Amino acid sequence: MADRDEQSLFEAPPIAEQERMIEAILFATSEPVTLQDLAGRMPHGSDPAEALVHLRRRYEGRGVQVVRVGDAWAIRTAADLGFLMRKEVVETRKLSRAAIETLAIVAYHQPATRAEIEEIRGVSVSRGTLDQLIELGWVKIGRRKMSPGRPVTFVVTPEFLDHFGLETARDLPGLKELRAAGLLDSRPPPGLIPIGDGDGDNEDQPDMFGDE
Amino acid sequence: MADRDEQSLFEAPPIAEQERMIEAILFATSEPVTLQDLAGRMPHGSDPAEALVHLRRRYEGRGVQVVRVGDAWAIRTAADLGFLMRKEVVETRKLSRAAIETLAIVAYHQPATRAEIEEIRGVSVSRGTLDQLIELGWVKIGRRKMSPGRPVTFVVTPEFLDHFGLETARDLPGLKELRAAGLLDSRPPPGLIPIGDGDGDNEDQPDMFGDE
Amino acid sequence: MSGDFEEIGQSVGDRLAAEALIVDVGAYEGPLDVLLMLSRTQKVDLRQISILALAEQYLTFVEQAKELRIELAADYLVMAAWLAYLKSRLLLPPDPSEEGPSGEELAAHLQFQLARLEAMRESAAKLMGRDQKGRDFFARGLSLDVERVRRVTYTATLLDLMQAYARIRTRDDFRPFVFDRDAVMSMEQALDRLRPLIGHMGDWADLSSYLPTGWGEDPARRRAATAATFAASLELAKEGHIDIRQSETFAPIQIRRKTRDNG
Numbered sequence: 001m002a003d004r005d006e007q008s009l010f011e012a013p014p015i016a017e018q019e020r021m022i023e024a025i026l027f028a029t030s031e032p033v034t035l036q037d038l039a040g041r042m043p044h045g046s047d048p049a050e051a052l053v054h055l056r057r058r059y060e061g062r063g064v065q066v067v068r069v070g071d072a073w074a075i076r077t078a079a080d081l082g083f084l085m086r087k088e089v090v091e092t093r094k095l096s097r098a099a100i101e102t103l104a105i106v107a108y109h110q111p112a113t114r115a116e117i118e119e120i121r122g123v124s125v126s127r128g129t130l131d132q133l134i135e136l137g138w139v140k141i142g143r144r145k146m147s148p149g150r151p152v153t154f155v156v157t158p159e160f161l162d163h164f165g166l167e168t169a170r171d172l173p174g175l176k177e178l179r180a181a182g183l184l185d186s187r188p189p190p191g192l193i194p195i196g197d198g199d200g201d202n203e204d205q206p207d208m209f210g211d212e
Numbered sequence: 213m214a215d216r217d218e219q220s221l222f223e224a225p226p227i228a229e230q231e232r233m234i235e236a237i238l239f240a241t242s243e244p245v246t247l248q249d250l251a252g253r254m255p256h257g258s259d260p261a262e263a264l265v266h267l268r269r270r271y272e273g274r275g276v277q278v279v280r281v282g283d284a285w286a287i288r289t290a291a292d293l294g295f296l297m298r299k300e301v302v303e304t305r306k307l308s309r310a311a312i313e314t315l316a317i318v319a320y321h322q323p324a325t326r327a328e329i330e331e332i333r334g335v336s337v338s339r340g341t342l343d344q345l346i347e348l349g350w351v352k353i354g355r356r357k358m359s360p361g362r363p364v365t366f367v368v369t370p371e372f373l374d375h376f377g378l379e380t381a382r383d384l385p386g387l388k389e390l391r392a393a394g395l396l397d398s399r400p401p402p403g404l405i406p407i408g409d410g411d412g413d414n415e416d417q418p419d420m421f422g423d424e
Numbered sequence: 425m426s427g428d429f430e431e432i433g434q435s436v437g438d439r440l441a442a443e444a445l446i447v448d449v450g451a452y453e454g455p456l457d458v459l460l461m462l463s464r465t466q467k468v469d470l471r472q473i474s475i476l477a478l479a480e481q482y483l484t485f486v487e488q489a490k491e492l493r494i495e496l497a498a499d500y501l502v503m504a505a506w507l508a509y510l511k512s513r514l515l516l517p518p519d520p521s522e523e524g525p526s527g528e529e530l531a532a533h534l535q536f537q538l539a540r541l542e543a544m545r546e547s548a549a550k551l552m553g554r555d556q557k558g559r560d561f562f563a564r565g566l567s568l569d570v571e572r573v574r575r576v577t578y579t580a581t582l583l584d585l586m587q588a589y590a591r592i593r594t595r596d597d598f599r600p601f602v603f604d605r606d607a608v609m610s611m612e613q614a615l616d617r618l619r620p621l622i623g624h625m626g627d628w629a630d631l632s633s634y635l636p637t638g639w640g641e642d643p644a645r646r647r648a649a650t651a652a653t654f655a656a657s658l659e660l661a662k663e664g665h666i667d668i669r670q671s672e673t674f675a676p677i678q679i680r681r682k683t684r685d686n687g
Contacts, residue, residue, distance in 0.1 A: 021296055023275030024289040027239070028297055028562035041296050063235030074566070081236040084253055095580040097588070098612075103580070104589035120592060123610045136578055164582045178590045242563035277561075289562040291555035297562050307552075310453060316548035332540055334456025335499070375557045385550040395543040401533050402525035 012045030019051045019058070022073075032072030098129050103138060107160070107169055111142040111153030130154065138163065224257030231263045231270070234285075238267075244284030244374055280379040282370040291377070311341050315350060319372070319384055320396060323354040323365030328398065342366065350375065455503035458485060460538050460545075470539040475531035476514050479507040510534075609639065609648045614656035622665050625681040631657060632676065 012018070021042050025033060038048035052073060056066040059075075067076050077085060095103070102125055105117045117125050133139035133154075142155035156169055166172065224230070233254050237245060250260035264285060268278040276287050289297065307315070314337060317329050329337050345351035354367035368381060378384065390396050452458045462481045463473050486504040489496050513527030555561050617636055631653060632640075639649035657679050661668045670677045 020273075020275035020290065021293060024293040024562070025275075025296055027276045027287065028289050028565045030565035061232075063232035063237075064239045075239060077236045077240055078232065081233060084233055084237055085240055087253070089574050091574060091576045092579050093576055095578045095584070099578075100580050100584050100588040101592055104585050105592065107585060108589055122592075124612050124616060126612050126615065132578070164580075164585060166582070172589075173586060178586055178593075239564065242565075287564065288557070291561045294555070294560040294562075312548045312552055313453075313544060316544050316551055319551065320544065320547055332537075332544060333453065334537070334541065335454030376551060376554045377557070377561065378554075384547070385554070386547055390543055390547065393539075393543070395540050399533070399536060402529045 012047070013043055015047070015051055015054065018042060018046050018048065019055045021046070022048060022051050022055050023075075026066065026073060026075045032069040032074035034072045038073070096129075098126070099132055102129050103133055103156075103160075106133070106139050106154045107156050107172055110155040110169060111145070112155075113145055113151040113153050115151060117154070224259070225255055227259070227263055227266065230254060230258050230260065231267045233258070234260055234263050234267055238278065238285060238287045242286075244281040244286035244370065246284040248283075250285070279377065281374045282380060284370060286374065288377070307344070308341070310338070311344055314341050315345055315368075315372075318345070318351050318366045319368045319381065320387065320390065321398075322367040322381065323357065324367075325357055325363040325365050327363060329366075331401075455482075455500050456537065456541055458482065458500070459503075459534075460541055463538055470542060471535050473535055473538070475534055476511060478534075479511045479514075482507050483511075609636075609645075609652040611652050611655040611659065614649070614652035615659060618653065618656050618660060622660065622681055625666065625679070628669070628678040628680045630676045630678055634679070 013021070022038060025038060025041060035048050035052075038052075039046060042048060052066065059066050063078055063081055064075050065078050067074055101121055102117055105120050106112050109116060109120065112120075114125055114130070130139065134141070137157055138160040139154050140157050142153040144150040145153050161167065161169065225233070234250060237250060237253060247260050247264075250264075251258060254260060264278065271278045271287075274290070275293055276289050279286055279288050310333075313333060314329055317332050318324050321328060321332070326337055326342070342351065346353075349369055350372040351366050352369050354365040356362040357365050373379070373381065387396075452461070459478060459482060462485065463470060463478055465481070466473050466477065483504055486496065486500060489500075510527060510530050514531060518526060557563060618634060621634065632650065634653055634657075635646070635649045639645045654677065657666060657668055657677075660666045661679075661682075665682055666679050667682050668677065668679050
């Protein structure tokens, strides 16, 4: 180059100073900066390539790194700290009716097979509903049932008990208590044996918990 | 918080690691980040204030600096390297003399009412002047003053501090001297007391000499 | 000769004074600004300034503006009147019967105002002389926005659980009297049925062709199955698995598997 000699007349800043300059440029620029660009912006006679080696070493192990992007350079977050750049927004939603009913049936009737749940709910249980309850950690797959086809059963987990403040699933209030609490329609079903007539309402439950 | 105790069981990361985290967070954004925000993003038990002391020291004399802006922190390039950043300079609209003076009055006298600004400058403040400062994000409306008419007050913003490289509004140049000289006192004009009800807040009275 | 000389000398002096004083009224930010400019000619601390002399200067300024037919805004004239009044208060011995502040008090306040305005001017200059962001120092050029991750947690209370169970049990007891479940098909059933079929769907086909066998004859069962299948197909369309169309009102509803390119 014609002006090479002319430029060498100016004394280049010390390498530590060049390092500072690159640090500032890489920080303030939105795009990665090429060596050529760096050289163009720094005082004549600067050696950005060498200064970069120093700068890069200085940032080793730090929270940000001097990285090469193609033929340009940039400052980026250290990979192991990427989690800091994420903000978790927790959204709380109510369980769907299908899910809460399925959960209730599992809790009251465990171990319960899918067929049993469907029989009690009167509708089929979508795979998603049980998956969701399992994902929530409230329901897990229990032992297979000793019946034809050996279907899997579902049981509630310790996390379920923890969430609902129960010591055991047996602590769940029975129908009689539900009615006393006003949760059951007290109107006697027409022509039917009234529900919760003393102790007859839980008859199918104890054995279900018994064989665990 | 209910889970405070539970969380304190987890050990906070070593301070050097916390320093890295803050480094990563501050490098990632152009906006100052509050201590509270930092604490919220770092693992529980972290002490961002202490880690910041270390980080700040680490960047002393570097090409970028850890600076305080009100109760927030940011990284900014060192002012002596501004010449490298010509490419990044965003040409800002030149402020009028009225705007600059109004800004200074708000900064030094805050919270300042419009009437106070007018009293100091001796002319009425055109609507556009304050609007412009508000639009720039340097001035905002503060609390209403507890004086007759409950006039709104104007105060400077964290963005103002950020723009002028001030840690707090107390660091305004010459503030102490001005206060010592009594030049920041709100001194009502003698003899005008009946109009302003004794507090000098005679709004809509830009011409405070008018009644004598 | 000498008279001429004097005359010329005076007019030069006047001209100079006029030039010094009347630059351009439009350049002043009000009477206080003019006073501040005039006070600088006294070359003393603003707190020590002679208000009497300043009032004199200001009145001259206003006079000259009038001579030059410069129209001054009302507040300049108000200030002139006030200064004339102040001047007389300062010159005349105080009248003990007069109420209100003394001339000295008024003069002191004007000194204070001038000093305060000048202090603010200097402070404004210092402020603007500071290193400024975007000019002398810079913020991060590349702002990584914090990525927001949405995590959904589901909650239910023991009460929800009990109510759900109570609901089911109550329904059980009523069931033989309320429903003839034979003719009811739930959307979930229809969904379970349709889902595995999606993979085999070809081009547009009537929804009715997807009704389960055995549900097409009895009108009640057909109605239930059609409704459930339609609801299920809407759900599948919402999930992006199928397309759904109807050429006009009451025309057959058609569905097909969604083509992959836009999904």
